[in-house]
Amino acid sequence: MFVFDLSPSSPIPIYRQIVDQVARAIASGALKAGDELPSVRAAAQSYVVNPMTISKAYSLLEQQGLLARRRGMGMVVSADRAPVPALDRLHLLQPALDQAALTSQQLGLSPRQAIAAFRQTLTTLYQESTDE
Amino acid sequence: MFVFDLSPSSPIPIYRQIVDQVARAIASGALKAGDELPSVRAAAQSYVVNPMTISKAYSLLEQQGLLARRRGMGMVVSADRAPVPALDRLHLLQPALDQAALTSQQLGLSPRQAIAAFRQTLTTLYQESTDE
Amino acid sequence: MFVFDLSPSSPIPIYRQIVDQVARAIASGALKAGDELPSVRAAAQSYVVNPMTISKAYSLLEQQGLLARRRGMGMVVSADRAPVPALDRLHLLQPALDQAALTSQQLGLSPRQAIAAFRQTLTTLYQESTDE
Amino acid sequence: MFVFDLSPSSPIPIYRQIVDQVARAIASGALKAGDELPSVRAAAQSYVVNPMTISKAYSLLEQQGLLARRRGMGMVVSADRAPVPALDRLHLLQPALDQAALTSQQLGLSPRQAIAAFRQTLTTLYQESTDE
DNA sequence: GTGGTCTAGACCACT
């Protein structure tokens, strides 16, 4: 069963965190067509969140065509979704890269410096997840 | 005169866009002590923004000690601000890098791919500003 | 044996689709007194539907007096049902017409356009069923 | 200012009624780009509905690109929406026509009868709105 | 059991 990683204190609304995580999990293939998601009530209890917050996230994902409702039987990953090819996944990363590049430029840093810092950040992050 | 780059449709509030851009310009040395900023009225008119929004941004920058209010003469960059050393500027870049790295990981991309895409993004951006 | 035309993805609940179709078939004379309906189990298997859904639909039809339960032998169309006169059948059509007319008006279409489109729709539909 | 026609007793959820009506009004040209909608609070008070219900409808319309948020200044009809050509508006009517045609067929009515009844329905409805 | 809708009311952010 899929696990969310929610930060209630983050400025990003909870429902948005859920939407983003599910969307990325589908894009990366971690969630496949037909996979079930935690029920609204179960997720609400697990993450100590109001059921409506979970429901709102699921509804948005349904509208995007990523999830499908099975009446009375919960939500599943939509059938018509192939894992997104790596090239398109890079597109999903682009906004974050644009932001970082712009900030770097406005700070007067060189591309060399920015890339070095990004490499360091990536290394640390990916190592953490390997450690677990 | 300093020029803002504002996107009303961005999820980042307008006043925040202003604050960030001014702060970075000062950190990078693009804005130096004594440099004048556009008046609230002028900026509001130029960028089709509510004057209160400009004013709020200036007030925040004043609170941070980056700008100083000269009565009847608009805002100027504070005198006591030396350009921030490159090492500290990297710290200002870190949040954007964290976001990009996290997104990359959730999309199932390799660090190699992410760095290559970031290098490309930087190259394009820095070239544009050279062209002008 | 009577055939249902069920759309699991339709916003109309499955049990309602069944009820409506059987009721209309009886009204039009397509189903006559004594005609048998598929057993709950058979229908559930054929249409990949929860048996309770079929059962619920049959129960509703029984309540309306359209179907009769013969113990151990499935459901049959009630004996006391004469085909509904055409005038009354028009009444059963009215809600669908009301909906179409209202939509047409809200879209700013002329009655002329709406009727032309409806005629086209009917022609296509009736032709299809003749072809089979 | 745009006026809704809400039926709290209808099986169609209130937020859906709002979404449909606004979408049709934009499609028909009754609402034009830049037109303002009633504020969430004002509408909630006028129609004796919870503000969240209005807000939900507006959010859905924003997602569809029909409405745009002006931060702190309410919702307006999105700028990039030309009135939908009549041909496309007929497409929006099609589902209702399909439903009516199918019902008519299942009732064993002739196309002639169905069209006559539809014409009558349209005439009554359009006259009513002229009378007002 | 499942999700959907709605309410009442609180708090926050933006302009």
Place this chain on the structure above:
DNA sequence: GTGGTCTAGACCACG
């Protein structure tokens, strides 16, 4: 003033 988010809790429809 504007809309957005979240909660707590009720009720409904579907399978």
